Amino acid sequence: MLLINCPWCGPRDETEFHYGSEAHIGYPEKPEELTDKQWAEYIFYRNNPKGWFAERWVHNVGCRRWFNIWRNTVTHQFGPSYKPFTKQPSRPK
Amino acid sequence: MTIKRRHTEELPEHPDFLWKNPSPKKSYDVIVIGAGGHGLATAYYLAKNFGITNVAVLEKGYLAGGNMGRNTTIIRSNYLWDESAGIYEKSLQLWEGLEEEVGYEMFFDQRGVMTLAHSVSDLRSKQRNFYANAVNDIDSQWLTPEEVKKIAPIVNISPDVRYPVLGATYQARGGIAKHDWVAWGYAKAASDLGVDLIQGCEVKKVKVENGKVVGVDTNQGFISANKVAMAAAGHTSVLSEMAGFRVPLQSRPLQALVSELLEHVLDTVIMSGAVHVYVSQAHKGELVMGAGTDAYNSYAQRGGFHVIEHQLASALELFPIFSRAHLLRTWGGIVDIAPDASPILGLTPVENLYINSGWGTGGFKATPGSGWAFADTIAHNRAHELVKPYSLDRFVSGHLIDEHGAAGVAH
Ligand SMILES: Cc1cc2nc3c(=O)[nH]c(=O)nc-3n(C[C@H](O)[C@H](O)[C@H](O)COP(=O)(O)OP(=O)(O)OC[C@H]3O[C@@H](n4cnc5c(N)ncnc54)[C@H](O)[C@@H]3O)c2cc1C
Ligand SMILES: [Zn+2]
Numbered sequence: 001m002l003l004i005n006c007p008w009c010g011p012r013d014e015t016e017f018h019y020g021s022e023a024h025i026g027y028p029e030k031p032e033e034l035t036d037k038q039w040a041e042y043i044f045y046r047n048n049p050k051g052w053f054a055e056r057w058v059h060n061v062g063c064r065r066w067f068n069i070w071r072n073t074v075t076h077q078f079g080p081s082y083k084p085f086t087k088q089p090s091r092p093k
Numbered sequence: 094m095t096i097k098r099r100h101t102e103e104l105p106e107h108p109d110f111l112w113k114n115p116s117p118k119k120s121y122d123v124i125v126i127g128a129g130g131h132g133l134a135t136a137y138y139l140a141k142n143f144g145i146t147n148v149a150v151l152e153k154g155y156l157a158g159g160n161m162g163r164n165t166t167i168i169r170s171n172y173l174w175d176e177s178a179g180i181y182e183k184s185l186q187l188w189e190g191l192e193e194e195v196g197y198e199m200f201f202d203q204r205g206v207m208t209l210a211h212s213v214s215d216l217r218s219k220q221r222n223f224y225a226n227a228v229n230d231i232d233s234q235w236l237t238p239e240e241v242k243k244i245a246p247i248v249n250i251s252p253d254v255r256y257p258v259l260g261a262t263y264q265a266r267g268g269i270a271k272h273d274w275v276a277w278g279y280a281k282a283a284s285d286l287g288v289d290l291i292q293g294c295e296v297k298k299v300k301v302e303n304g305k306v307v308g309v310d311t312n313q314g315f316i317s318a319n320k321v322a323m324a325a326a327g328h329t330s331v332l333s334e335m336a337g338f339r340v341p342l343q344s345r346p347l348q349a350l351v352s353e354l355l356e357h358v359l360d361t362v363i364m365s366g367a368v369h370v371y372v373s374q375a376h377k378g379e380l381v382m383g384a385g386t387d388a389y390n391s392y393a394q395r396g397g398f399h400v401i402e403h404q405l406a407s408a409l410e411l412f413p414i415f416s417r418a419h420l421l422r423t424w425g426g427i428v429d430i431a432p433d434a435s436p437i438l439g440l441t442p443v444e445n446l447y448i449n450s451g452w453g454t455g456g457f458k459a460t461p462g463s464g465w466a467f468a469d470t471i472a473h474n475r476a477h478e479l480v481k482p483y484s485l486d487r488f489v490s491g492h493l494i495d496e497h498g499a500a501g502v503a504h
Binding site for chain 1: 331
């Protein structure tokens with residue numbers, strides 16, 4: 001079980017959270033101008049890196065807030081977690 | 094060769110070596126990346142059906158060390174949509190003659206696959222699936238709870254439990270096979286036809302010139318090829334990135350477990366989406382159960398133990414008799430999941446580079462059909478009829494093949 005560092009509540013068990021996939025996917029600024037291909041990319045395409053990944057979690061049985069966190073998809077080691085709309089810490093080494 | 098169904102006491106002796114272990118040549122007509130079931134089947138059918146034998150299968154680890162050797166081996170073809178009926182039923186038909194064809198025992202055992210319904214909405218969706226199968230000429234039966242009990246006496250069908258059994262679909266032609274033997278059978282047959290199986294050979298870069306694939310860089314040097322076919326399951330995103338295009342796949346851990354060896358109590362396969370259980374009893378006697386995927390992206394081939402605990406708690410609801418069985422072993426594989434839970438197959442944006450991926454949590458059953466249709470696709474450089482609906486383009490056109498609901502537990 002992962003121990004996940006909620007930026008509001010501190011480290012808690014994985015079972016308190018829900019996963020939200022890749023972080024920093026913004027709604028398209030001009031949706032009316034998107035081609036079908038760009039819509040497909042927005043809706044269906046997410047990065048799937050082997051290594052460090054900036055992802056979202058929601059602390060749904062705790063503070064119920066969303067946040068972002070760096071995690072390594074090979075080792076499951078976590079990097080820094082950070083609140084939405086704050087500056088993204090650089091990718092851990 | 095005739096193959097008789099045998100019992101464990103008389104497992105056949107393996108020859109010392111089933112395939113040669115050659116060093117890679119400088120160039121091949123076709124390179125297949127990944128020696129899981131799909132890669133091996135593809136190589137076999139390229140050689141067998143199209144006489145294309147100057148083929149290498151490159152495997153970064155050992156043969157069938159990925160999902161092929163980690164799955165719970167459930168085989169069935171009773172999916173919801175026509176596109177799925179096409180490829181999974183083709184596959185089941187190939188399974189039915191496979192041991193004879195490749196001359197190798199695989200313990201393919203049509204012991205039936207039962208899918209339970211536990212609530213009114215569950216019942217309706219299973220019945221919809223049952224009728225869809227009938228329309229597609231796929232054998233399927235509807236079972237009452239009493240009929241469920243008759244086939245599988247250990248299922249708890251009393252009405253006052255958390256998940257009462259309201260009915261079930263049953264595909265009598267479904268079943269299981271011994272996954273490693275399936276891989277070895279295909280490997281031996283392909284190797285006998287001249288295919289080079291190269292283990293410990295990791296593709297580091299897919300070389301593309303003027304939009305066309307020319308070969309691969311590996312830890313054993315550059316190997317050139319006219320055509321390159323990816324069958325890398327959980328690593329498909331990594332490989333397609335090497336080739337310069339993206340795929341809508343996410344890699345997740347999927348875990349399974351076995352109990353100690355027990356006397357035979359279950360001679361069919363039982364799946365339940367609502368309770369989230371799928372279980373069969375292996376020929377040797379261990380109960381084989383699959384869990385759900387872990388929530389997050391991963392390449393680590395392991396998941397959290399709470400997922401296993403959850404799985405076992407669910408299983409006990411349906412099978413109180415399991416409460417005394419000891420857990421022997423758990424493990425995980427990395428499965429590649431597409432947004433509609435269906436595979437992504439066929440041509441790619443790179444010329445002469447082909448993709449066979451997205452089988453996610455349920456591609457073992459498709460091994461023969463996928464290899465068969467993919468080999469045809471590679472040989473003719475166009476998507477085979479059964480492969481066509483599974484193109485990458487469907488995410489742009491919107492022609493998704495949504496098998497989430499139909500599969501329930503996704504196998
Ligand atoms: C726990 C579990 C239970 C499952 N249960 C079922 C089930 O009951 N029924 C069912 O139908 N399906 C099931 N599946 C799904 C099924 O196992 C997969 O869909 C299927 O095995 C995937 O195809 P494959 O055999 O070719 O993959 P794999 O065996 O994973 O083969 C891919 C190979 O590519 C290699 N590779 C990757 N990158 C590179 C590279 N760069 N260079 C060289 N080689 C590379 C890997 O090492 C690997 O050996 C299950 C999966 C898991 C994990
Ligand atoms: Zn919190």
